[in-house]
Amino acid sequence: MGGSLSIVRFASVDKSYRSGFALRKKAVLYDISFQLEPGEVFAYLGHNGAGKSTSVKAMLGLIGIDAGHIEIFGTRPGSRDALRRVGYLPENPYFYDHLTGEEFLQLVAQLCDLDRATRRRRIDEVLERVGMETNAGQRLRGYSKGMLQRIGLAQAILHDPELLILDEPMGGLDPLGRAQMRRIIEELAAQGKTIFLCSHILADVEAVADRAAILSGGLLRRVVDLHELRIQGRRIQIECRGLVEPAIGHLRRLGHDVTLHGESHHIVVHDQSAVPEVVAQIDGAGARLLNVQPVRRSLEEIFLEEVGHVQPGQGPDDVRSTVSSLLEAVGESTPVHESGQGSKSVEIPS
Amino acid sequence: MRVIAIAQNSFREAVRDKVFVIVAAFGLLMIASSVIMSPLTVGAREKIVADMGLSTVSMFSMLVILFVGSGMVYKEIDKRTITVILSKPVSRLEYMLGKFFGLAATLATMFVAMTGLFWCACALTQVDFEAAFLGSIFLSYMEMLVVTALMILFSSFTTPVLTSLFTLAVYVVGHLVRDLESFALVTGSEALFSAMRVFKTVLPNLDLFNIRNAVVHGFPVAASQILWASAYAVVYAGILLVLSGLIFRRREFR
Numbered sequence: 001m002g003g004s005l006s007i008v009r010f011a012s013v014d015k016s017y018r019s020g021f022a023l024r025k026k027a028v029l030y031d032i033s034f035q036l037e038p039g040e041v042f043a044y045l046g047h048n049g050a051g052k053s054t055s056v057k058a059m060l061g062l063i064g065i066d067a068g069h070i071e072i073f074g075t076r077p078g079s080r081d082a083l084r085r086v087g088y089l090p091e092n093p094y095f096y097d098h099l100t101g102e103e104f105l106q107l108v109a110q111l112c113d114l115d116r117a118t119r120r121r122r123i124d125e126v127l128e129r130v131g132m133e134t135n136a137g138q139r140l141r142g143y144s145k146g147m148l149q150r151i152g153l154a155q156a157i158l159h160d161p162e163l164l165i166l167d168e169p170m171g172g173l174d175p176l177g178r179a180q181m182r183r184i185i186e187e188l189a190a191q192g193k194t195i196f197l198c199s200h201i202l203a204d205v206e207a208v209a210d211r212a213a214i215l216s217g218g219l220l221r222r223v224v225d226l227h228e229l230r231i232q233g234r235r236i237q238i239e240c241r242g243l244v245e246p247a248i249g250h251l252r253r254l255g256h257d258v259t260l261h262g263e264s265h266h267i268v269v270h271d272q273s274a275v276p277e278v279v280a281q282i283d284g285a286g287a288r289l290l291n292v293q294p295v296r297r298s299l300e301e302i303f304l305e306e307v308g309h310v311q312p313g314q315g316p317d318d319v320r321s322t323v324s325s326l327l328e329a330v331g332e333s334t335p336v337h338e339s340g341q342g343s344k345s346v347e348i349p350s
Numbered sequence: 351m352r353v354i355a356i357a358q359n360s361f362r363e364a365v366r367d368k369v370f371v372i373v374a375a376f377g378l379l380m381i382a383s384s385v386i387m388s389p390l391t392v393g394a395r396e397k398i399v400a401d402m403g404l405s406t407v408s409m410f411s412m413l414v415i416l417f418v419g420s421g422m423v424y425k426e427i428d429k430r431t432i433t434v435i436l437s438k439p440v441s442r443l444e445y446m447l448g449k450f451f452g453l454a455a456t457l458a459t460m461f462v463a464m465t466g467l468f469w470c471a472c473a474l475t476q477v478d479f480e481a482a483f484l485g486s487i488f489l490s491y492m493e494m495l496v497v498t499a500l501m502i503l504f505s506s507f508t509t510p511v512l513t514s515l516f517t518l519a520v521y522v523v524g525h526l527v528r529d530l531e532s533f534a535l536v537t538g539s540e541a542l543f544s545a546m547r548v549f550k551t552v553l554p555n556l557d558l559f560n561i562r563n564a565v566v567h568g569f570p571v572a573a574s575q576i577l578w579a580s581a582y583a584v585v586y587a588g589i590l591l592v593l594s595g596l597i598f599r600r601r602e603f604r
């Protein structure tokens with residue numbers, strides 16, 4: 001993936017904070033590298049304190065970084081050119097509660113340099129899109145969490161940005177609100193918007209995202225291609241007992257994986273349409289069919305695999321020391337390897 | 351456009367703020383009380399009404415700055431509203447200028463309202479509302495612009511309590527800069543004199559804006575003095591605002 005075409009590029013980004021009067025800084029992000037390609041929905045996953053919001057703020061130029069490089073639309077974070085093309089919905093949004101929903105959108109439209117006619121049209125459009133037309137005249141201090149989230153999304157998309165950064169957009173929403181938010185994100189993605197989606201809710205991410213980066217303790221541990229994951233999800237595993245040659249060889253020649261587990265054979269079929277034929281082969285060979293089930297590795301499994309060892313709030317230093325101690329226990333040194341997006345990540349033996 | 355939008359919002363916020371309403375109401379009450387007190391002042395009614403009116407306008411606008419203005423920036427950082435604003439194509443200097451002009455507009459509204467009431471108080475007590483009163487009120491407003499810019503500068507890096515304390519301290523010292531130099535001269539200490547000269551150069555000379563005594567006692571005030579003080583206020587506030595923008599640019603919003 002070419003760096004110049006990327007919407008956002010993080011290259012070996014480090015960030016640490018000094019909390020209170022502590023002399024030593026605490027690392028929050030360590031060697032984060034990834035690229036966000038045009039038109040993709042890129043999920044950024046991690047538990048609380050993993051560094052998701054810090055990454056977002058660094059992307060927007062709200063905080064600086066200690067080392068590395070961030071590019072957004074080919075310019076530095078926080079540049080006016082970049083910010084014109086970005087819409088941002090913060091986590092737990094809190095807006096000016098002395099304003100009504102419409103007044104707030106008017107303010108945002110003015111900050112985005114929209115002319116009067118465009119302002120009116122876009123405000124009506126986004127209010128309708130997020131389902132807030134009837135509450136637009138109400139003061140924000142009277143809004144529920146779900147309403148704030150929706151008006152937050154409205155302000156993020158008001159100037160029709162190319163990149164949307166949504167930090168926990170489903171947070172605090174009821175199931176109906178979540179479904180609505182998911183639908184809007186899907187519509188925006190279908191329009192070709194690039195979406196950077198920070199979320200805890202893996203089922204939603206799995207449904208809408210193209211790729212997902214898993215962040216843990218400030219380290220980028222893995223970038224998962226969710227299309228690949230969905231394709232893998234179409235695999236079917238057939239379990240049978242009493243299968244013998246030449247049926248086993250025949251099934252392998254057809255491209256199916258056949259493995260022996262105890263007394264039974266597991267046949268993994270990559271194409272769902274081939275299942276009746278395989279079942280017929282098993283039947284013809286006189287074997288007994290025990291089970292047919294889809295084999296699927298969910299994003300949740302992968303996520304837990306990657307972050308299961310890390311406690312919420314642990315920073316990169318803590319993660320690295322956990323890894324070192326685990327590796328010491330198995331007699332190895334810390335392996336650091338290049339992951340999918342060129343970032344270094346530390347493997348924790350499971 | 352962006353500065354105006356932020357200023358409009360800050361103005362709206364200040365006007366809808368309960369503290370502003372309370373302080374404004376007290377200010378109006380103080381001016382109204384001069385009507386009640388005037389019969390008790392034998393032979394000096396004009397001076398008392400004028401002095402009380404002009405002092406109230408200045409004092410209560412200072413209170414508005416301290417109570418409403420000092421927390422304006424901090425509140426947005428604390429509640430993270432600022433992350434939404436600064437994620438739009440708005441520079442940090444524009445943000446600070448917007449806050450300044452919002453407060454300046456709030457103060458202007460308050461000055462107009464209080465001047466109106468002061469005029470009523472004069473009419474009720476049969477005191478002539480002289481043009482010089484307007485000159486004094488105008489300079490009070492210019493002084494408050496400098497104080498507002500000071501407050502914006504302090505709020506770019508510290509908390510509301512410290513912002514209020516620092517602003518108040520500079521306000522008090524700003525009225526004493528000439529006395530400080532004289533004091534150093536009396537002590538004969540060269541070092542103290544040099545230190546006081548630095549203070550005099552760096553700190554705002556807020557006494558420039560105080561023509562109340564002259565106005566109340568009917569002494570003439572030259573138009574050039576008002577012009578010079580206004581120019582001083584504009585330049586001084588401008589420098590403070592640029593400084594606050596530079597400091598704010600380095601600030602991180604976690």
